[in-house]
Amino acid sequence: MRYLSFFISEALIGMKRSGLMMFIAIVTITVSLIVFGFFLLLSSNMTNLADFISSRLEIRVFLTETVTRQDVEDFMSRVRSFEHVQSVSFVDRDTAWTQFKQNYSNIQLDDLVSNNPLPDTLKVVMTDNEHIQKTAEHIEQHSTYVSDVTYGGVIAQRMTSFAKWVRIGGFILVGFLTTATLFIIVNTIRLTIINRRDEVEIMSLVGATNAFISGPFMIEGLLMGSGSSLLAVVFLKFSYSFFAYRFQEALPYFPLVFKSAILNEIYIFVLLLGALLGVLGAYISISRILKKVI
Amino acid sequence: MIRIKNLRKEYPNGLVALDNIDLRIQKNEFVYLVGASGAGKSTLLRMIFRADYPTSGDIYIDNFSLSNLKQNQVPYLRRSIGVVFQDFKLLPRRTVYENVAFALRFLNYSRSRIRRQVSQVLELVGLHQKMHHLPSELSGGEQQRICIARAIVNNPPILLADEPTGSLDPDTSWEIMQLLSKINARQTTVVVATHNKGIVDDIRKRVVALDKGLIVRDQQLGAYDA
Numbered sequence: 001m002r003y004l005s006f007f008i009s010e011a012l013i014g015m016k017r018s019g020l021m022m023f024i025a026i027v028t029i030t031v032s033l034i035v036f037g038f039f040l041l042l043s044s045n046m047t048n049l050a051d052f053i054s055s056r057l058e059i060r061v062f063l064t065e066t067v068t069r070q071d072v073e074d075f076m077s078r079v080r081s082f083e084h085v086q087s088v089s090f091v092d093r094d095t096a097w098t099q100f101k102q103n104y105s106n107i108q109l110d111d112l113v114s115n116n117p118l119p120d121t122l123k124v125v126m127t128d129n130e131h132i133q134k135t136a137e138h139i140e141q142h143s144t145y146v147s148d149v150t151y152g153g154v155i156a157q158r159m160t161s162f163a164k165w166v167r168i169g170g171f172i173l174v175g176f177l178t179t180a181t182l183f184i185i186v187n188t189i190r191l192t193i194i195n196r197r198d199e200v201e202i203m204s205l206v207g208a209t210n211a212f213i214s215g216p217f218m219i220e221g222l223l224m225g226s227g228s229s230l231l232a233v234v235f236l237k238f239s240y241s242f243f244a245y246r247f248q249e250a251l252p253y254f255p256l257v258f259k260s261a262i263l264n265e266i267y268i269f270v271l272l273l274g275a276l277l278g279v280l281g282a283y284i285s286i287s288r289i290l291k292k293v294i
Numbered sequence: 295m296i297r298i299k300n301l302r303k304e305y306p307n308g309l310v311a312l313d314n315i316d317l318r319i320q321k322n323e324f325v326y327l328v329g330a331s332g333a334g335k336s337t338l339l340r341m342i343f344r345a346d347y348p349t350s351g352d353i354y355i356d357n358f359s360l361s362n363l364k365q366n367q368v369p370y371l372r373r374s375i376g377v378v379f380q381d382f383k384l385l386p387r388r389t390v391y392e393n394v395a396f397a398l399r400f401l402n403y404s405r406s407r408i409r410r411q412v413s414q415v416l417e418l419v420g421l422h423q424k425m426h427h428l429p430s431e432l433s434g435g436e437q438q439r440i441c442i443a444r445a446i447v448n449n450p451p452i453l454l455a456d457e458p459t460g461s462l463d464p465d466t467s468w469e470i471m472q473l474l475s476k477i478n479a480r481q482t483t484v485v486v487a488t489h490n491k492g493i494v495d496d497i498r499k500r501v502v503a504l505d506k507g508l509i510v511r512d513q514q515l516g517a518y519d520a
Contacts, residue, residue, distance in 0.1 A: 006399060017387050202383045203396070205345065206444065207372035212400040 003215065010216035011223060018192055025188040026228050029274070032184045033232035036177045037270045041240055043170035044266060045257050050166045052255040059124035059136050062148040067120065075145050079124060082138060084131040091121045119147060130164075178273065185277045189221055190285035200286070201293045210290050217286045218279055225278015232274065233267045295321040295483050296342065296452065301351035303337055303507070311337045312507045315351065319485065321451070324478045326494050327487040328518055329504035335487035338504070339454045342485070343375045344368050355452070373401070376445030376482075378455035382437045384429040384444075390416070391425040394443045401448060411447055419443045419473060435466030439473070446477055453477060455486045459493060471497055491518040 015022050061079075063072065076088045091099075097116040101109050124139070126132050136151040193200070203213045240263070244256050257263065301315035312334045319325055327335040340346040342353060344360060353360045355371070363371060384393050391412055398408045416422045419439040421432075429437050438458060445453055455474060459467030471486075471493050478484040488494060494501060494517065501516030502509060511520055 003402070198383075199385055202385060204369070205343075205372065205377060205379075205383065206397045207369045208400045209366070209369045212369075 007215035007219045011219035021192050028188050029185050029228035030231045032181045033229050033274050036181050037236040040266045046166045048257045050162055057129050059151045061122040061139055063120045063145055064147045067145050084126050084128045086125045086127040089123045093118045093120050182277050185281035186284050189281040193285045204293050214286045217282045221278040221282025226275040229271045229274020233270050297354040299352050302349045304349045310507050322481050324484045324499040326501045333504040334507040336456050339456050339487050343377050374450050376450040376453040378441050378445050378458045380457035380460040382441045389426050390440050393440055394447050397444050397447050415443045415447045435462050452483045459490050494518040
């Protein structure tokens with residue numbers, strides 16, 4: 001405990017004494033964490049968009065006019081038992097027509113069409129859209145009940161593949177940016193430590209252990225990392241709210257991420273990452289210097 | 295106390311800094327290591343506090359072989375050996391008090407104990423009134439006194455001084471040597487590397503003379519020249 005309070009006070013003294021260097025370091029780390037956080041938000045929104053689009057993918061099974069209510073129930077149970085099918089719901093032709101008219105209320109459909117042209121329909125939602133085409137073909141084989149099956153065709157496949165690649169790309173991007181941010185932080189902290197290399201050497205010559213020498217630098221790294229990540233998070237939070245709401249006003253149907261749980265996860269991740277990389281950066285830098293000091 | 299056995303130091307470029315060094319220094323002794331620049335005095339001192347490694351041979355401190363010392367044990371060796379450097383090696387942005395107190399920080403002493411010991415040692419070296427000054431605000435002799443205070447603040451049994459008067463005027467050099475004698479009188483083994491002829495001739499102690507890495511003379515109450 002005595003060591004910890006000594007480390008903290010030494011870290012604060014060290015930071016105060018290398019004021020300009022520290023300011024430059026904090027600005028550099030903050031900017032790199034903002035870039036990192038920006039890509040996290042972008043990646044999250046891309047994934048959200050891809051998920052949104054692929055979640056709208058479903059198979060519409062148009063049933064023949066002669067099908068009975070019992071046939072529909074039997075058929076629904078069979079389709080439910082197919083692999084990768086999440087849910088099957090029945091939309092009777094009257095409900096479908098009412099909904100359709102509501103959706104296009106600006107057009108006087110009753111004046112144009114005298115009878116309901118829509119058939120009874122099954123709406124099939126998949127657990128995994130990769131198999132949508134196969135499932136659609138499988139359903140179509142039940143031609144006694146089925147008059148037509150639509151599933152979005154090639155576009156559905158492409159959207160599913162797009163969502164998959166956005167997710168993989170997001171992971172790669174996060175990995176790459178984490179490495180790049182670590183590299184920047186390590187080098188920035190290294191510069192502040194190299195500046196005080198004589199101090200490290202003297203500490204070692206008068207009998208300080210490596211752990212004792214490293215302690216204040218690690219605390220400095222932690223404070224620099226968390227201070228910078230806090231600044232970065234504040235900047236990201238306000239700028240995201242500002243731009244996202246304006247974007248949403250311009251494109252109301254675009255599925256931007258507004259869920260505070262997801263956003264908070266990103267902000268907490270940036271905060272923890274900043275603190276962790278700060279400590280790790282300090283550890284790597286001080287270890288390298290200690291190796292050179294006998 | 296310090297036993298040096300058949301020590302040799304050869305640098306990768308083939309230069310032999312020390313060769314066939316055999317030396318025994320008793321507890322509470324005061325020894326001058328004399329010789330021209332490049333004779334190997336500083337190298338020998340650096341090996342005793344493990345700032346350098348021998349090519350062969352060994353050094354024993356209280357019968358403990360330094361060649362068996364692991365890297366993580368080096369700090370503990372250095373706590374039992376105070377070192378006074380020619381270039382002082384002070385932390386420039388710390389006050390006199392902080393520079394001296396630093397050597398006690400990692401011993402997990404209480405603040406009051408650190409304060410008491412630092413005050414006592416600053417009193418001994420005559421810097422008590424200047425404890426809140428920065429090293430740059432003091433003269434060369436005073437900076438050397440800080441370095442001595444830091445070296446002895448935890449009462450190490452051995453004090454090594456590498457050219458402690460190297461950059462000081464004759465009067466200040468004399469004062470520093472008187473201080474080292476005083477420390478020696480407090481049951482501390484003192485080894486001083488110097489090429490200050492006047493000091494060695496005036497304050498007679500054991501003299502070990504080095505020339506081109508070899509011991510050429512070992513004389514009780516000797517002078518600088520044979």
